[in-house]
Amino acid sequence: MNFFREITQKPWLTTDGPGGEIRDHGAFALPKATVGVRVFLVVVTVLFSLFAVAYSDRMAVADWRAMPEPWLLWPNTLMLILGSVALHGASLSARRGRMDDLRSRLCLAGAFSIAFLVGQALVWRELFALGYYAADNPANAFFYLLTALHGLHLLGGLGVLAWTVTRIYGGLEPEKFKRSVDLCAVYWHFLLVVWLILFGLLLFT
Amino acid sequence: MADIVPTAVDDIPSAEVAEVDLYHARSWWTKYVFSQDAKVIAVQYSCTAIAIGLVALVLSWLMRLQLGFPESFSFIDASDYYQFITMHGMIMVIYLLTALFLGGFGNYLIPLMVGARDMVFPYVNMLSFWVYLLAVAVLVASFFVPGGPTGAGWTLYPPQAILSGTPGSEYGIILMLVSLALFIIGFTMGGLNYVVTVLQARTRGMTLMRLPLTVWGIFVATILALLAFPALFVGCVMMIFDRVLGSSFFMPAIVEMGQQLSYGGGSPLLFQHLFWFFGHPEVYIVALPAFGIVSDLLSVHARRHIFGYRMMVWAIVIIGALSFVVWAHHMYVSGMNPWFGFFFATTTLIIAVPTALKVYNWALTLWRANIQFTLPMLFALGFIVTFVNGGITGLFLGNVVVDVPLSDTMFVVAHFHMVMGVAPILVIFGAIYHWYPLMTGRMLDEKMGQFHFWVTFVGAYTIFLPLHYLGLLGVPRRYFEMGETSFIPASAQDLNAFVTVVALIVGFAQIVFLFNLFRSLRHGKVAGRNPWKAASLEWQTDDVPPGHGNFGEHLPVVYRWAYDYSVPGAPDDFIPQNVPSNAVAENHAEAPSAADGIEAPRT
Ligand code: HEM
Ligand SMILES: [Cu+2]
DSSP states (O other): OOHHHHTTOOTTTOOOOSSTTOOOOOOOSSOHHHHHHHHHHHHHHHHHHHHHHHHHHHHTSTTOOOOOOOTTHHHHHHHHHHHHHHHHHHHHHHHHTOHHHHHHHHHHHHHHHHHHHHHHHHHHHHHHHTTOOTTTOHHHHHHHHHHHHHHHHHHHHHHHHHHHHHHHHTTOOHHHHHHHHHHHHHHHHHHHHHHHHHHHHHHOO | OTTOOGGGGGGSOOOGGGGOOOOOOOSHIIIIISOOOHHHHHHHHHHHHHHHHHHHHHHHHHHHHHHHSTTOOTTOOHHHHHHHHHHHHHIIIIIIIIIIIIIIIIHHHHHHHHTOSSOSOHHHHHHHHHHHHHHHHHHHHTTTSTTOSOOSOTTOOTTGGGSTTSTTTTTHHHHHHHHHHHHHHHHHHHHHHHHHHHHHOOOTTOOGGGSOHHHHHHHHHHHHHHHHHHHHHHHHHHHHIIIIIOOOSSOOOOEETTEEOSOOSOOHHHHHHHHHHHHHHHHHHHHHHHHHHHHHHHHHHTTSOOTTHHHHHHHHHHHHHHTTSOGGGGGGGGOOOHHHHHHHHHHHHHHHHHHHHHHHHHHHHHTTOOOOOOHHHHHHHHHHHHHHHHHHHHHHHHSHHHHHHHTTBHHHHHHHIIIIIIHHHHHHHHHHHHHHHHHHSBOOOHHHHHHHHHHHHHHHHHHHHHHHHHHHHTOBSSOSOOOSOTTSOTHHHHHHHHHHHHHHHHHHHHHHHHHHHHHHHHHSOBOOSOTTOOOSGGGOOSSSSOOTTSSOSSOOOOOSOSOOBSOTTOSSSBOOTTOOGGGSSSOOSSOOOGGGTTTSOOO
């Protein structure tokens, strides 16, 4: 769909003939779930961008004390990457109709993601133990806030993933779960990118 | 191409949208309570919004009582007054207007007007309502917690919002912030539906430029909301951190009652930017659906096509885009760089151009039209007058030098009640009178409606015009009472008392309206099909009120825009969108129903 061409039409002139030449309604040639997920990703992007703006604004004040980055964040990042890779693999096997691969890869992706979340929780525990509280410094508060928000988004994704898996076991038609798996993969890649940016923000500030 | 016989329509493959696997309710619960039908969700949204709106109305009476008759009510003290203001403002803007326009009208009208069977993600749509209801419940709960609801003002500016001097700083503010966050989550679920339904679920022939302006208004407003609400979400979450965990995102170093608080270094201005980055588009989130609906009401009830349809669409899109670059005009008095002030004043005044254009087009639509003074038309006319009025005071306030002395006076209160209080509410009323027959199959009572319109319209002016004057005198906003103030004459108090009496009368008229809504469910005149002789698709359904799945066996096919009224040469004064050219000559007083394709007009 070419938005600008669409909105320059003159609707009062363009009455269709009685039959065949009904106008195309000009939707995107995409499944609606795909469009939905893309719109959602735009919203989430806006959300995290605004956090990033707030972060850099607050960072400029003199009381900012950067936090140490626990080494555990690195293996966590690896988990998230592996989760993304597994889902990518899953969407390939869905396309090729390899059901066994598909199931194992989906479960693997779920496992890596859960590992990531558990890892993040451990990071929190470690930081608490070292006495880094949200009240002490905005850098700490941002760390907890952003990791929590990112984790919640991943948790939501896991919910959808679990639902997809149960539906696949329940014998959903391939056409449909192919799309679901694809969209899960897109969402995971997106959250991976968000995480990498957040991680970068934490590392370099 | 021209000689294709009508029966050829059967060969046209139906669009993808026809194959929506429709959700079917299996029990009473899933049909009426946990329903996934957009029409039921619309009614749920609307009833909840109106119910919580009534709370805001009652709060406005209490505030007016205090302002009109200070020191007469022992049950209203200064803290109460702040709480009333805050809850009134927040409920009206977010929980009533936003929810009603998008969740209510959006859900009901989008699928019907674009020719779809339902929203594209019905399950998510259902969740959207339940999360909204939860948000409302949390909001209401704040009335009952120790300390009561927050009194921080609907703008919730930190640091005062969470300091102990502000009423409700114990629990009220937390519940308010949580409720807003929930509202935003719920809205996002609904918003995805509205946008994707408009983009992807239009029926065959329904190009973007054949959408009724109502859909355009709601569509663009939803996009604004999806992009603007995250800013409020960020602000809310960060403030929850400050309040609950003691972080200092927004909180500067503060000495409270001689004690140094543990806060320090935070930036209250950051919150103001976040808030108004949401807050200004919010004005248009409410205004754009109103613009769209009014355009349709005018066109139908003046039996004339809307003047300058393309310009109307472009204006909606341009206003939507511009509304993201004007937010700091709410912060002229916050000590910003004068060049910023200059920039934001300029963008603010530029928005007046497409807005004025819309007003001209409405006026030209009415020019020499066959105006029917029905209730929806009266309310639509009332909207235009009020909106122009509020728009003009907006031009005053948009200029930094004029705004600085008027900021935080009753002039501002009068201004924003005109543009985003009275004006959209008038549209909502007009829309309810217009679509009630579709939703229930019955007309609302005309006499009660006339009473409702005249009292509300004249009353609103009697309330808010004097407030402009009080503002010019210097009466500040958000003041519990003025006491002896040298620059305010005693007569100002008489004026205030008068305004209060009128506000109570206007309130009474709303009760009459509610009574009308309930009574007409049973006793209203039976409307029949398409009582207003409207051309858009929502009136061309098989059943009135439309049943589950909206249309009959086949989705309607669209051959024209929604504004073919009084077309020269056509036997009727309107041509429904789903009537092809060669069927126009026939008597189509009853439009062909979707079920029988286009061959046979329904009997
Ligand atoms: C009969 C109708 C109404 C009456 C009598 C009324 C009255 C009032 C009064 C007395 C105030 C407080 C003024 C002050 O002391 O600062 C107020 C504030 C406000 N009202 Fe209304 N109002 C009405 C309808 C509405 C509607 C429909 C809206 C929807 C947008 C609205 C939005 C607000 C807002 C945003 C505030 C500011 C709250 C604040 O300062 O934090 N009002 N109203
Ligand atoms: Cu504004």
